[in-house]
Amino acid sequence: MSKLSNSHPASRHPVMAPDGQHGGTPTSDAEALEAAWPLLLEMAAPLYIAAPDGRIIYANAAFKAQLAATLLDDGDRLPRALVRRIVRSDTTVRQTERLSGNTPEQTRTFEGLHRTVPDPDGGVRALIGTFTEVTRTREAIAEVRALRSRFEEILSTVSDWVWEVDGNWTFTASSTRDQGVLGFDPGKVIGWKFFDLGRVTANPKVPKQRPLTAHRRAPFENVLYVIAPDSDDERLFEISGIPKFDEENGRFAGFRGSARDVTQEVAADRRARNYRGELESALSKLRDKNSELNEALERVQAADKAKNQFLAMVGHELRTPLNAVIGFSEMMDQELFGPLGDERYDAYVDDVLTSSKHLLGVINDIIDVVKLELDELRLNPDGIDVPRLLDTCAAFVREKAAREGIDLEVTTPDDLPELVADPQKVRQMLVNLLTNAVKFTESGGRITLGAQQDGGEIAIWVADTGVGIAQDQQQEVLKPFKQVDGSLARSAEGLGIGLPLTAQLAQAHGGRLVLDSTPNEGTTVTIHLPLVPPESDT
Numbered sequence: 001m002s003k004l005s006n007s008h009p010a011s012r013h014p015v016m017a018p019d020g021q022h023g024g025t026p027t028s029d030a031e032a033l034e035a036a037w038p039l040l041l042e043m044a045a046p047l048y049i050a051a052p053d054g055r056i057i058y059a060n061a062a063f064k065a066q067l068a069a070t071l072l073d074d075g076d077r078l079p080r081a082l083v084r085r086i087v088r089s090d091t092t093v094r095q096t097e098r099l100s101g102n103t104p105e106q107t108r109t110f111e112g113l114h115r116t117v118p119d120p121d122g123g124v125r126a127l128i129g130t131f132t133e134v135t136r137t138r139e140a141i142a143e144v145r146a147l148r149s150r151f152e153e154i155l156s157t158v159s160d161w162v163w164e165v166d167g168n169w170t171f172t173a174s175s176t177r178d179q180g181v182l183g184f185d186p187g188k189v190i191g192w193k194f195f196d197l198g199r200v201t202a203n204p205k206v207p208k209q210r211p212l213t214a215h216r217r218a219p220f221e222n223v224l225y226v227i228a229p230d231s232d233d234e235r236l237f238e239i240s241g242i243p244k245f246d247e248e249n250g251r252f253a254g255f256r257g258s259a260r261d262v263t264q265e266v267a268a269d270r271r272a273r274n275y276r277g278e279l280e281s282a283l284s285k286l287r288d289k290n291s292e293l294n295e296a297l298e299r300v301q302a303a304d305k306a307k308n309q310f311l312a313m314v315g316h317e318l319r320t321p322l323n324a325v326i327g328f329s330e331m332m333d334q335e336l337f338g339p340l341g342d343e344r345y346d347a348y349v350d351d352v353l354t355s356s357k358h359l360l361g362v363i364n365d366i367i368d369v370v371k372l373e374l375d376e377l378r379l380n381p382d383g384i385d386v387p388r389l390l391d392t393c394a395a396f397v398r399e400k401a402a403r404e405g406i407d408l409e410v411t412t413p414d415d416l417p418e419l420v421a422d423p424q425k426v427r428q429m430l431v432n433l434l435t436n437a438v439k440f441t442e443s444g445g446r447i448t449l450g451a452q453q454d455g456g457e458i459a460i461w462v463a464d465t466g467v468g469i470a471q472d473q474q475q476e477v478l479k480p481f482k483q484v485d486g487s488l489a490r491s492a493e494g495l496g497i498g499l500p501l502t503a504q505l506a507q508a509h510g511g512r513l514v515l516d517s518t519p520n521e522g523t524t525v526t527i528h529l530p531l532v533p534p535e536s537d538t
Contacts, residue, residue, distance in 0.1 A: 042062075046110070047130040051126060052127065056077065067110065070097065086114045096111055096134075097110045108135045110132065114129040115127075162174075162258050165255050166253065201226060219240075219242045220240060223238070224237070224262075225238075238259065244256055381422055382421075383419075387451075390410050404443055405443035408434075410448075413452060419531060429501075432502050434447065437464040442466065447464045448461075456531055458529050458531060462524070463524040464522050470519050477515075478499060478500050506528070510529075514526045
């Protein structure tokens, strides 16, 4: 490799003595510089001087030992891409060089600074470059980043959001374990004013809480902070912070803090309040239905054995859901587990609503039976899409069937004509039949709900693989308030009105109910309804 001459433009200028006078003759100074210059270049960090085409003119020992083998090609030239960047640039060009070792620990990193040496005509006389090893610096930066990442991971286990503001309450740092916590990129928080990004409000769980204002300099905790209020993306946080002060002058420098996302807790509380409203509405309707029931019972004159059994069964059937309504309602009223944000209240409210709706359904069935006996039931016929109706009815019991380990199948042909009947009453009939089928079918069994056209009628059936009914008892189960097992200790719940009520509703439509059952093999109940109901006052 050729070397640049040891002469340097600085050698043509004399060295100044400390008193401002020339420290010697120009010739002796030039000779001193001429002698020192090669030594200085060899003592320096890796450097090179190259021709405009990238050919190395001079390289010191550090460059030869550390970078030449990696950076230069076989002709001792700089890479063409680097030469083009240097020649085209009016400023210093920075480029990082990595020297791979046998192990990751042996890999070294250098930052190179390159620029042109202009000639008097504005052209390029030469290229020069120096290198500084930054291996340890980059390792230190990587360690700092890893430490910060580890710190943020630790914080994410105890908080949903970590933040920092300066003395003007402007966000300077923001970190979350999940972008979905804030609803947008946490980095976009930087630069926002704390009181502009969200709204601060009092936390009902913290009595006598001091309001948080921009003049606050003391720690605070569990303040409610709402981001994107009154929108679909609203986020609600319990936010806490501690102040920070300048160590040199003691001036207030902002706050550091964390926040816990309580959006779901607040939503659960709102749902509980809505459920309470629905419960009150259901109870109001229940009172109205009870009033109707009382009026109907006043017209019942016969007090035979069947009615006595009915009263006993009503007491048994209504007591369980009423106990749930009363017990869970009292727990909610007394807030035994704390404010209504507790998740257990959701389960209690669901049980209360389920029990109330079940009780309301039982009473509705009773009222329908009474109306049928008194010939006061009125039908409201309308066109019915039978396949869609069957899917709707199956949905009412599908979850319970799945819990019991029962397979539920719906099968209908594609060309079924429209059925004209009372949609609500037809749905009531099918749900009664499906509910019975689930009751009396053991785990691993199967229930089929199907329909087909039979002349001028639509035949809809529910078939199960349940316990079945003996031949001598099949007529009994079609009578109101009669069951195969009449004791209060029976395994299946119910008042014994589902099947007879379905038969009477089918007759009210001008149709009929057919029961086919074999003990220990299963039961098929078929409802035959005319496509168009006969003209009547109903």
